[in-house]
Amino acid sequence: MSKIRDYAPIAGESTIEELFLLAERLKGKMIQNINSTAVGGGVAEILIRMLPLLRDLGVNAAWSVIKGDEKFFHITKKMHNALHGVDVAIGTNELDYFIDVNRQNMQEIMADADILFIHDPQPIALVEEKDALGRKWIWRCHIDFTNPKKDVWNFLKSYIERYDCAVFSAPAFSRPLAIRQVLISPSIDPLSDKNRELSEDLVNGICERFNIDRERPIITQISRFDYLKDPVGVIRAYKMVKKHVDCQLVLAGGGAIDDPEGMKVLEEVHREAENDPDIFVLFLPPGSDVEINALQRVSDIVLQKSLREGFGLTVAEALWKGKPVIASAVGGIPLQIAHKYSGILTHSIEGTAYWIKQLLNEPEYAKKLGANGREHIKYNYLITRHIRDYLLLFLSLYEQKDIISL
Numbered sequence: 001m002s003k004i005r006d007y008a009p010i011a012g013e014s015t016i017e018e019l020f021l022l023a024e025r026l027k028g029k030m031i032q033n034i035n036s037t038a039v040g041g042g043v044a045e046i047l048i049r050m051l052p053l054l055r056d057l058g059v060n061a062a063w064s065v066i067k068g069d070e071k072f073f074h075i076t077k078k079m080h081n082a083l084h085g086v087d088v089a090i091g092t093n094e095l096d097y098f099i100d101v102n103r104q105n106m107q108e109i110m111a112d113a114d115i116l117f118i119h120d121p122q123p124i125a126l127v128e129e130k131d132a133l134g135r136k137w138i139w140r141c142h143i144d145f146t147n148p149k150k151d152v153w154n155f156l157k158s159y160i161e162r163y164d165c166a167v168f169s170a171p172a173f174s175r176p177l178a179i180r181q182v183l184i185s186p187s188i189d190p191l192s193d194k195n196r197e198l199s200e201d202l203v204n205g206i207c208e209r210f211n212i213d214r215e216r217p218i219i220t221q222i223s224r225f226d227y228l229k230d231p232v233g234v235i236r237a238y239k240m241v242k243k244h245v246d247c248q249l250v251l252a253g254g255g256a257i258d259d260p261e262g263m264k265v266l267e268e269v270h271r272e273a274e275n276d277p278d279i280f281v282l283f284l285p286p287g288s289d290v291e292i293n294a295l296q297r298v299s300d301i302v303l304q305k306s307l308r309e310g311f312g313l314t315v316a317e318a319l320w321k322g323k324p325v326i327a328s329a330v331g332g333i334p335l336q337i338a339h340k341y342s343g344i345l346t347h348s349i350e351g352t353a354y355w356i357k358q359l360l361n362e363p364e365y366a367k368k369l370g371a372n373g374r375e376h377i378k379y380n381y382l383i384t385r386h387i388r389d390y391l392l393l394f395l396s397l398y399e400q401k402d403i404i405s406l
Helices: 004-011 013-024 042-056 070-083 092-109 124-133 150-160 200-209 231-242 262-273 289-298 313-320 349-361 363-380 383-396 400-405
Strands: 030-035 060-065 115-119 136-140 165-168 180-183 218-222 248-253 279-283 301-304 325-328 344-346
Touching (some): 004 013, 004 383, 030 042, 042 060, 042 313, 070 150, 092 124, 115 124, 124 150, 200 289, 218 231, 218 289, 218 313, 231 248, 248 289, 301 313, 301 349, 313 363, 325 349, 325 363, 344 349, 349 363
Parallel strands (some): 030 115, 115 136, 165 180, 218 248, 218 301, 248 279, 301 325, 325 344
């Protein structure tokens, strides 16, 4: 596991010293993160990397995962889709069950934390304990709130406004609230297995394992198999390109315990692929970070054709590797890509296909996009910046006057 000082060659020694200075001011405080899954999805991935680094800085940081059954996660998936603007109905009995499961979790996961850091809607109702426990409460939203269904938003808002503050990933997700709002974008860890440099032999071995031909162009999307990631739309864009360019498509990802729709989406992807030998649909198990890293590194173009997106860390991962990225202009993706400078933003299947062809035919331009993208990620979306933002947030709950002076 990496130590915080290992990041000095990338982030700079002064950045690391600042992190130690901020962490020292949190001495004696315990921060407990609570979310809905220990593996799968961006939240768990960030916490897995961030908590050891916070502890290395001397911060007492913990992490708990709420428990829920299939019915609970079916409800929270509907809630997730509704917050992304999908027209789904969630009954009163389902909301009651959602609250009941949160209440069942309260006694099991509540520790003697000074700050309760609650991630996303699944554990949001834990804040009912705030009046009894006191302490500081933060709600962290990792999803796209651009156009939420009004009834679901109003239900969640009744809980959000009990928190001390709410954290969003992009300005567009901010909503009218009676509490303080903070903008903190997610990050990638450049030293993790998913982002570190890999040997050519290791990369070649992984391509051989999946029977991917490195001699022909490779187009890749790395995502959970989720309707909102539009993997079927990716295949349709690829088919348009395939008429003009002999290329391959890699769709690689896994699932998460709180996403019960994944296997259904995977079945639809296989049907759309129609046994095309140049489409590689890879359902990867947890812990496949090296494989994902290698697949991104061998790709000529990386896609993120999401219909909705919280932030889209796969974009940052690919840009960090200097790859040209074509992605939908949704959620937090436009924060990572300046169109035609550090990547390409699209709005349709046809637009995605057009730009795939353009970049495959203009490799120097594609290379320049990747280089610009890497620089943008280096200065804005690495884990050291993310830790700094969180430390300042935690301190702001106690020392607002002092924070202003930092």
